[in-house]
Amino acid sequence: MAANRSVLVLPGDGIGPEVMEQVQRVIGWFDKKGSVRFDVKEDLAGGACFDAHGVSIRDQTMEIALSTDAVLFGAVGGPKWDDVPREHRPEAGLLRLRKDLDLFANLRPAIVLDAMIDASTLKPEVVKGLDIMILRELTSGVYFGQPRGEQTLEDGSVRVVDTQAYNEEEVVRVIRVAFELARKRKNLVHCAEKSNVMETGVFWRKISARVAKEEYPDVEFQHILADNCAMQLLRDPHQFDVIVTDNLFGDILSDEAAMMTGSLGMLPSASLGNPDPITGKRHAMYEPVHGSAPDIAGEGKANPLAMLLSFAMMLRYSFDLGDDADRVETVVQNVLNDGYRTGDIMQSGCHLVSTEEMGTKLLSELDRTVD
Numbered sequence: 001m002a003a004n005r006s007v008l009v010l011p012g013d014g015i016g017p018e019v020m021e022q023v024q025r026v027i028g029w030f031d032k033k034g035s036v037r038f039d040v041k042e043d044l045a046g047g048a049c050f051d052a053h054g055v056s057i058r059d060q061t062m063e064i065a066l067s068t069d070a071v072l073f074g075a076v077g078g079p080k081w082d083d084v085p086r087e088h089r090p091e092a093g094l095l096r097l098r099k100d101l102d103l104f105a106n107l108r109p110a111i112v113l114d115a116m117i118d119a120s121t122l123k124p125e126v127v128k129g130l131d132i133m134i135l136r137e138l139t140s141g142v143y144f145g146q147p148r149g150e151q152t153l154e155d156g157s158v159r160v161v162d163t164q165a166y167n168e169e170e171v172v173r174v175i176r177v178a179f180e181l182a183r184k185r186k187n188l189v190h191c192a193e194k195s196n197v198m199e200t201g202v203f204w205r206k207i208s209a210r211v212a213k214e215e216y217p218d219v220e221f222q223h224i225l226a227d228n229c230a231m232q233l234l235r236d237p238h239q240f241d242v243i244v245t246d247n248l249f250g251d252i253l254s255d256e257a258a259m260m261t262g263s264l265g266m267l268p269s270a271s272l273g274n275p276d277p278i279t280g281k282r283h284a285m286y287e288p289v290h291g292s293a294p295d296i297a298g299e300g301k302a303n304p305l306a307m308l309l310s311f312a313m314m315l316r317y318s319f320d321l322g323d324d325a326d327r328v329e330t331v332v333q334n335v336l337n338d339g340y341r342t343g344d345i346m347q348s349g350c351h352l353v354s355t356e357e358m359g360t361k362l363l364s365e366l367d368r369t370v371d
Helices: 016-033 047-053 059-067 090-100 114-119 168-183 199-215 226-235 247-260 305-317 322-337 355-368
Strands: 005-012 038-042 070-075 105-111 131-137 149-152 158-161 188-193 220-225 242-245 268-275 282-288
Touching: 005 016, 005 047, 005 059, 016 038, 016 070, 016 305, 016 355, 047 090, 059 090, 059 282, 070 090, 070 305, 105 168, 105 247, 105 305, 114 322, 131 168, 131 247, 168 188, 168 199, 168 242, 188 199, 188 226, 188 247, 199 220, 220 226, 226 242, 226 247, 242 247, 268 305, 282 305, 305 322, 322 355
Parallel strands: 005 038, 005 070, 070 282, 131 242, 188 220, 188 242
Antiparallel strands: 105 131, 105 268, 149 158, 268 282
16 A cells, blocks of 8 residues: 545635535545545635635645645635635635645646547547647746836837746746657657747747757657647647646637537646656645636536546646556546536536536546446
């Protein structure tokens, strides 16, 4: 039996606690019947934390996050907290987690399961079997660059500035993650940038080419302009395996890829830090792509599958438990193949189930894997 893995669970707001509850049931299943045990600590984050403590995340919670093996995060935010000061808004807690844990590599898989082909707005032959990974640099670039803000010029007119800035190490480390991912997938990396018009694009192109040549000659590597990448994702997405890009283009391309799959309610994500030079462990946080959906909170309508698939990513990337990750992903596919759907992915001829009922179906499928 492997040593216990420590996990910090932060359900958050809206549907976050509901979908996290189903993952907690799966964690309980692993504790009883699986090959791995978890030490789970649960705490508040986001609006729920602000209501209880006046901040979106407490220092004590951050200390736990920094010392734990992985963080499972639900969702935060909602109109209830629209008038809260910016530094205490629910999203501020999420941003602090990313910043303090230095989670620079955001992994956004775009996978189309056979049972969900008809949910995509693209033709079935375009998306069938789709499995790509968008790797977005998460802690630098135009969202964090200085100077930024509004300026009043001498003639009284107003000028607004955002600065796109990267240093070499910020680019190198996320490029390396892309190649490491590709080695475990289809061995292909595309680096998407705007080297034709942006200095940072030239910088990304130069550094990625150097890393590819010097460190990963066994992996196929191609450059692609970011706008062309957006077009090619819709034209022929199967040409891609891992796409690595900066913060701004990653934000855009990952959302595009997400909607190709048909539903945000099905999509997980992972945010990774650098491995510790001594232990090899890295800070990591796993969360569904969907938001807090306060309009359906408490109604049993939330889809827990993205949260569960985020848990599978945790098994794979934080704990190197690929077989258990495969088990969870297969269970999700089996439940969908059997026709069970929450409202957001409901299709003609399928069975509408609640959040809890979907969790129960997943547990039943897990039981079948050990029979």
